[in-house]
Amino acid sequence: MAVQEATTYTLGVTSDRSVGDLFRLAVDGDQGAWAELVERLSPAIWGAARTCGLNRAQTEDVFGTVWLRLLDRADTIRDPERLAGWIYTTARHESLALVRAQTRLSSADRLDDMASNDAAPETEVERNDVIDLIWAGLNQLDQRCEQLLRMVTMVPKVPYKVIAEHLGMPVGSIGPTRERCLAKLRATPSVISIVETST
Amino acid sequence: MSDQQPDGLSDDELLDLVAAAYERHDPVPHSAERFALEAHRLVSFDAELAEIVSDSLVDAGADRSSATVRTIEFTFSSGSIRIECGSELVGLVQPASDDLRLRLDMSSGEPVEVEVSEGGFFTSPAPSGPFRFVLTVGSDVVRTEWLQA
Numbered sequence: 216m217a218v219q220e221a222t223t224y225t226l227g228v229t230s231d232r233s234v235g236d237l238f239r240l241a242v243d244g245d246q247g248a249w250a251e252l253v254e255r256l257s258p259a260i261w262g263a264a265r266t267c268g269l270n271r272a273q274t275e276d277v278f279g280t281v282w283l284r285l286l287d288r289a290d291t292i293r294d295p296e297r298l299a300g301w302i303y304t305t306a307r308h309e310s311l312a313l314v315r316a317q318t319r320l321s322s323a324d325r326l327d328d329m330a331s332n333d334a335a336p337e338t339e340v341e342r343n344d345v346i347d348l349i350w351a352g353l354n355q356l357d358q359r360c361e362q363l364l365r366m367v368t369m370v371p372k373v374p375y376k377v378i379a380e381h382l383g384m385p386v387g388s389i390g391p392t393r394e395r396c397l398a399k400l401r402a403t404p405s406v407i408s409i410v411e412t413s414t
Numbered sequence: 415m416s417d418q419q420p421d422g423l424s425d426d427e428l429l430d431l432v433a434a435a436y437e438r439h440d441p442v443p444h445s446a447e448r449f450a451l452e453a454h455r456l457v458s459f460d461a462e463l464a465e466i467v468s469d470s471l472v473d474a475g476a477d478r479s480s481a482t483v484r485t486i487e488f489t490f491s492s493g494s495i496r497i498e499c500g501s502e503l504v505g506l507v508q509p510a511s512d513d514l515r516l517r518l519d520m521s522s523g524e525p526v527e528v529e530v531s532e533g534g535f536f537t538s539p540a541p542s543g544p545f546r547f548v549l550t551v552g553s554d555v556v557r558t559e560w561l562q563a
Contacts, residue, residue: 242459249454257442257450265440275446279521282450283544283560286457349428350435368433397425400432409421 229254234371235295242289252298253282255371259299260306262369266362266381267310273317277309284309299371307381351405360396367393449521456519461548461555464488464495490556495549499561503538507549510534517548521560 229251232240237255240248260281264274284305285292292298353361359382366378367389379386400406423431470485483500497505507514507530516528516536521544528547530536549556 241454246454250451253447253450257447258437261440261442261446262436271440271443275443278442278446279449279453279544280560282453283521286453286459287463287557287559289457289459290463346431346434346438349431350439353432353435364429364432365436368429368436370433394425397428400428401419401421401423406421409423 233296234298238289238292238295238298256299256302259303259369259371259373262365262373263303263306264310266365267307267314268358269310269313273313274310277306277313280309281306300374300377303373303377345409348405348409349400352400352403355403355405356396356399360392360399363389363392363396364400453521456521456525461557462490464490464549464556464558466559467494486558486561488558490549492551492554495547495556495558497547497558497561499540502540503536503545505536505547507534507536511551513552515550517550518545519548520545 232248232251234252234255237248237252241252257278260278261274264277269277281302285298285302292301353364356364363378363382366373366381375386375389378389382389384392421428465488466486467489468485468487470483483498485496485498487496488494493508495505495507497503503518507516510530510533514530514534516530518526518528518538518541520526520541522542525548526538528536528538544560544562546558546560548558
């Protein structure tokens with residue numbers, strides 16, 4: 216393996232290389248490939264943990280654990296092209312393990328904290344554009360709809376089979392449920408106000 | 415664009431905005447990404463991964479809250495290593511040998527060489543974040559998983 220002296224990991228550089236190619240290069244010591252892999256797959260880990268109900272601090276712990284586990288287990292990844300699925304599944308397992316450990320160790324107030332979306336708007340309220348209103352609308356949805364909409368919009372795409380397992384619903388229900396959740400989102404005061412502010 | 419929706423947004427457009435909302439309001443922190451990037455710097459893909467044969471944290475099950483020191487035992491092809499993770503790390507490598515070198519990798523900060531006694535014992539301050547040991551005996555390199563004290 217190549218000796219790595221420099222630590223020039225740069226985010227923001229993307230190519231048309233596949234996840235599998237990036238992973239193979241990263242295992243050979245290519246720092247640029249690793250950086251691109253981190254950039255592409257990080258949202259999947261973050262989203263998987265957040266849809267398990269973890270708060271941002273807990274999610275950051277899981278995030279680090281998953282990347283370290285990938286590095287530990289690199290030689291066991293048989294199909295690098297399916298790495299996104301491995302990442303997502305591992306993030307979910309780690310998240311659920313953390314939820315179980317917290318449940319054992321502490322009282323319900325911690326669960327309340329986990330269930331609450333403490334990552335809510337950190338930006339200035341004055342940025343009253345459509346995306347902010349959509350975000351506010353998402354926070355007005357029930358947890359199941361919020362999780363579903365997050366999962367169906369994640370990149371890389373999460374397979375419906377995985378979403379179904381995560382949410383405990385048949386694969387065939389995801390499409391109709393997605394439609395219902397979008398309808399609920401449209402019906403939130405925040406999203407309704409998009410029309411009101413634009414007319 | 416949908417003609418039917420009062421907000422003038424098609425489902426696909428609304429889903430794009432949902433994705434953008436998550437990206438803007440619940441992004442992956444830069445510190446977390448930086449951690450993932452730097453973890454690659456410490457990797458030793460060619461090293462043998464030691465196998466955990468016992469972990470007091472796992473063995474304790476529901477009683478884990480009563481444990482103050484986590485004890486983990488690893489085996490590898492030519493020996494074993496035992497680590498107690500308390501206020502400091504205390505461990506034993508077997509078999510001990512003159513050409514044995516032990517390195518402590520930490521997720522934050524530079525790797526540290528750890529002195530190993532003739533009998534194979536070693537101690538080190540406990541890192542605050544994830545860590546692992548990399549053991550070198552002659553040309554053989556063995557690493558543990560990343561651990562949390």
